[in-house]
Amino acid sequence: MSPTTSEQTAEPAASGAAPVERQSVSQRLASFTGWSEWAAPIGLLVLVIVFQILNSTFLSLGNIEAMLAAAAILILLSVGQTFVVATGGIDLSIASTMTLSAVMFGVGYGADWSIFLCCLLAVVTGSLFGLLQGVIIGRGKITDFIVTLGGLSVASGLALVISDGQPVTVISRFMLRLSTDGIGIIGWPVIVALVVALIFHGVLFHTRFGTHVLAAGGSEDAARATGISIARIKTAVYTVAGIMAGLAAILLVARVGAAEPAANTQFLLNSVAAVVLGGVSLVGGRATIWSPVCGALLLTALTNGLTLLGVSQYYQPIAVGGVVVLAALLARFQK
Amino acid sequence: MTTPLTKQSTESGSRAVEPLLKVQDVSLSFGSVRALRNVDLQLMPGEITAIVGDNGAGKSTLVRCMSGIHRPSSGTIVFDGAPIDFRSPEDAREAGIETVHQNLALVEDLTVWQNLFLNRELVTKLGPVGILNRRKMKSEAERMVSTLAVNVPAVTSRVRRLSGGQRQAVSICRAAGFSSKLVIMDEPTAALGVQETARVEELIQRLRSEGHAILIISHNFAQVMRLSDQVWVMRAGRCVAGRRTAQTTGEEIVALITGAQAA
Ligand SMILES: Nc1ncnc2c1ncn2[C@@H]1O[C@H](COP(=O)(O)OP(=O)(O)OP(=O)(O)O)[C@@H](O)[C@H]1O
Ligand SMILES: [Mg+2]
Numbered sequence: 191m192s193p194t195t196s197e198q199t200a201e202p203a204a205s206g207a208a209p210v211e212r213q214s215v216s217q218r219l220a221s222f223t224g225w226s227e228w229a230a231p232i233g234l235l236v237l238v239i240v241f242q243i244l245n246s247t248f249l250s251l252g253n254i255e256a257m258l259a260a261a262a263i264l265i266l267l268s269v270g271q272t273f274v275v276a277t278g279g280i281d282l283s284i285a286s287t288m289t290l291s292a293v294m295f296g297v298g299y300g301a302d303w304s305i306f307l308c309c310l311l312a313v314v315t316g317s318l319f320g321l322l323q324g325v326i327i328g329r330g331k332i333t334d335f336i337v338t339l340g341g342l343s344v345a346s347g348l349a350l351v352i353s354d355g356q357p358v359t360v361i362s363r364f365m366l367r368l369s370t371d372g373i374g375i376i377g378w379p380v381i382v383a384l385v386v387a388l389i390f391h392g393v394l395f396h397t398r399f400g401t402h403v404l405a406a407g408g409s410e411d412a413a414r415a416t417g418i419s420i421a422r423i424k425t426a427v428y429t430v431a432g433i434m435a436g437l438a439a440i441l442l443v444a445r446v447g448a449a450e451p452a453a454n455t456q457f458l459l460n461s462v463a464a465v466v467l468g469g470v471s472l473v474g475g476r477a478t479i480w481s482p483v484c485g486a487l488l489l490t491a492l493t494n495g496l497t498l499l500g501v502s503q504y505y506q507p508i509a510v511g512g513v514v515v516l517a518a519l520l521a522r523f524q525k
Numbered sequence: 526m527t528t529p530l531t532k533q534s535t536e537s538g539s540r541a542v543e544p545l546l547k548v549q550d551v552s553l554s555f556g557s558v559r560a561l562r563n564v565d566l567q568l569m570p571g572e573i574t575a576i577v578g579d580n581g582a583g584k585s586t587l588v589r590c591m592s593g594i595h596r597p598s599s600g601t602i603v604f605d606g607a608p609i610d611f612r613s614p615e616d617a618r619e620a621g622i623e624t625v626h627q628n629l630a631l632v633e634d635l636t637v638w639q640n641l642f643l644n645r646e647l648v649t650k651l652g653p654v655g656i657l658n659r660r661k662m663k664s665e666a667e668r669m670v671s672t673l674a675v676n677v678p679a680v681t682s683r684v685r686r687l688s689g690g691q692r693q694a695v696s697i698c699r700a701a702g703f704s705s706k707l708v709i710m711d712e713p714t715a716a717l718g719v720q721e722t723a724r725v726e727e728l729i730q731r732l733r734s735e736g737h738a739i740l741i742i743s744h745n746f747a748q749v750m751r752l753s754d755q756v757w758v759m760r761a762g763r764c765v766a767g768r769r770t771a772q773t774t775g776e777e778i779v780a781l782i783t784g785a786q787a788a
Contacts, residue, residue: 396657398646401635405643408632415594415630416644417615475634 226469226521230484233467233517237488241495248498255375261490262379263288263438263445267457268464268482269390270434273427275465276394277407278474279334281431283323283341285457290345291316291439296358296449305364312443313436319345320432321425328424338428342458349451357450360443369444379441384483386437390430391479403427407474456507460489463514469521489513543606545570545707545738546591548764551600553586560586561597562762568707568755573729573739575749575770578759578782584742585627587759588709591740592624593617605706615644621706625696625713627742631684638666638680641699669698673728690721697725701732708732709740714748726752746775758782 241248267284274281291312298308323341327334372378394400405413406423414420438457443449466472467489468482492513493506501509544567553561560583568574576584589595591602593611601608604620611617617624624630631640642662648655666680677691677698684692693713700708713729714722722745729752733739743749749756750770758766758781766781780786 392656396659398644398648398655398657401639401646401657402644405632405635405639408634409630411626411628412630412632413643415592415614415624415626417593417613417618418644419613419615471634475632 227478227481229469229517229520230464230467230481230488233513234484234488234491237491237495241491241498245495245498248495251375253494253498255377257487257490257494258375258380259369259377259445260494261487262377262383263441264457264460264464264486264490265380265383265387265483266434266438266441267461268468268486269387269479270431271461271465272468272470272477272479272482273390273394273403273430274334275470275472276403276474276477277424277427278472279327279424279427280338280462281323281428282335282338282458283319283345284431284435284461285454286342286345286349287316287319287432287435288439288442288457289451289454290319290349290352291436292443292449293349293353293451295439295443296360297352299360299449300358305362309440312439313433316432316434316436316439317429318432320429320435323432324425324428327428328421346451346453353449353451355451357448359448365444365447368441369447379444382437382441386434387479387483394477394479399426404475404477407471407477409475459507460486460510463489463510466514466521467517542569544568545605547603548587549601549603551587551590551597551602553590553595553597559762561590563600564759564762564764566757566764566767568738568740570738571733571736572754573733573741573752574755574757575753576740576742576757576759577744577746577749577778582759583762584759585711588624588711588740588742591617592622592709618644618703621704622709623700623703623705623707624709625693625700625711627711627715631692631696633685634683636681636683637670637677637687637695638663640684640695641666641669641680641702643699645703669702670695673698688721689716690718690724693717693721693725694728697728697732701737705737707738707740711742712744713741714743714745722748746778749778750775760784
């Protein structure tokens with residue numbers, strides 16, 4: 191940066207926005223995106239190449255279709271988790287909130303509500319649960335780890351109590367088409383997930399709220415001194431995570447064909463894993479949306495590829511865990 | 526000596542000028558620690574006022590009461606003719622009080638322009654949603670920074686990459702923008718080298734000549750004597766003395782701080 195300083199000051203300030211823009215692009219390449227942000231996309235690429243060499247059906251249309259469909263839920267959860275982690279927090283309850291939302295979908299369905307209302311109920315449930323946790327963390331100033339760990343327990347317990355442990359089979363043309371149709375080989379679930387990710391990319395980088403999320407994660411004191419309410423930001427990010435859990439619940443019900451109180455623990459680990467792979471700083475302040483989305487795709491490809499190669503299911507959590515710790519290590523070395 | 530003569534004359538005829546800020550009988554305790562005890566002092570408009578005192582004397586605490594971080598447990602602060610009751614730093618900024626905090630209140634992971642406009646972002650309304658006008662903020666930031674005496678790298682660089690002096694310049698730049706009436710600086714040159722200190726002092730003097738009132742906390746007596754028009758001395762939570770800078774000496778100030786001389 192220092193070599194350009196003299197030019198910078200010599201240049202008349204009024205010379206307009208063009209040089210500013212140009213510089214921001216070159217800077218992005220130089221410093222803004224450290225390579226930890228590129229770990230997920232590059233890792234994804236490498237993984238795809240390796241699996242394709244080992245098994246030529248990996249990149250068949252059918253398998254791509256299956257992978258994308260499987261990735262959609264994780265993409266949504268990762269976007270929610272990204273907002274929370276960007277403030278330096280963590281949402282351990284995100285998968286259980288999804289389960290609770292799915293069960294509430296079933297409750298609405300059982301009461302003969304229209305599918306639209308059932309979907310709404312799922313999202314409202316998720317957002318209210320997230321909001322509640324956010325208020326306790328933000329206003330009550332209680333550690334996120336404890337609150338969301340409690341939230342995990344409460345949400346899965348509630349899901350069991352409300353459903354009485356029984357799945358509710360959902361038979362609906364809309365839900366069937368949601369899970370099986372799409373545009374070409376790209377199914378609706380992944381289209382929904384990517385559109386939501388795009389919207390929240392806009393929220394993170396093109397709204398005041400997004401800037402304040404990153405500021406609160408970067409330095410609470412500095413953000414507070416400019417008048418930003420940390421409590422409000424925290425409340426909001428856990429609500430965002432809840433909304434994502436609610437949306438993911440709809441896709442889950444469509445995929446399974448039933449609203450069931452299953453544990454879904456692998457989604458929790460994988461959402462944190464996608465965020466770590468996406469180079470989001472775990473202490474907060476630095477985040478992107480596209481990179482955790484790539485992280486989610488990478489994890490899905492990893493699981494899918496291992497299955498294709500006939501590796502036992504039992505090895506998959508080990509592979510996921512290993513990849514995540516490796517990514518975290520690499521990110522550490524970058525500093 | 527750098528003080529323009531006109532300043533001196535407003536001072537001698539200052540009976541007519543209302544103080545910009547009056548602290549009246551302000552106290553604040555943190556549990557058993559009585560950080561502020563019945564503090565009384567005032568700031569005149571268009572002047573540089575300094576607060577000096579030993580570590581833990583309560584200077585930063587007093588400043589935080591003015592910038593909306595703390596609320597006094599008793600007493601009043603009158604700003605611009607009206608008593609203030611700030612619930613948050615946002616309120617203080619609304620009222621026209623900007624603060625450069627002791628621990629450099631910038632977000633390192635954000636860029637210079639993002640910091641300059643933090644919580645003052647420019648948005649374009651698109652229905653109910655405000656979309657950040659990044660282009661406008663960058664070019665505005667470029668303009669704000671280009672007026673600094675300190676070279677600051679491109680406004681799109683992250684604050685993490687800036688030196689202490691450059692960060693201080695950005696903090697001051699932010700405080701001076703947004704048409705603030707009072708700029709408070711808590712030890713603005715504490716972490717700086719000789720050259721950076723000189724540059725920041727230049728900046729402070731320029732702010733005064735532009736009509737800002739400035740409150741500065743400093744442990745550097747030479748600096749206080751160079752810059753300020755008025756000095757207040759704090760000791761163990763009390764404001765023990767006030768002097769016109771032109772009518773006092775460094776020795777007297779030191780004696781007041783240590784308690785060797787009574788006010
Ligand atoms: N948030 C707080 N909680 C408890 N005690 C505090 C808090 N802030 C300040 N204090 C105490 O109040 C007293 C005054 O502190 P303050 O920071 O105002 O001193 P200062 O004059 O700014 O000192 P320095 O020159 O070292 O910056 C100290 O005894 C300090 O320990
Ligand atoms: Mg202090």
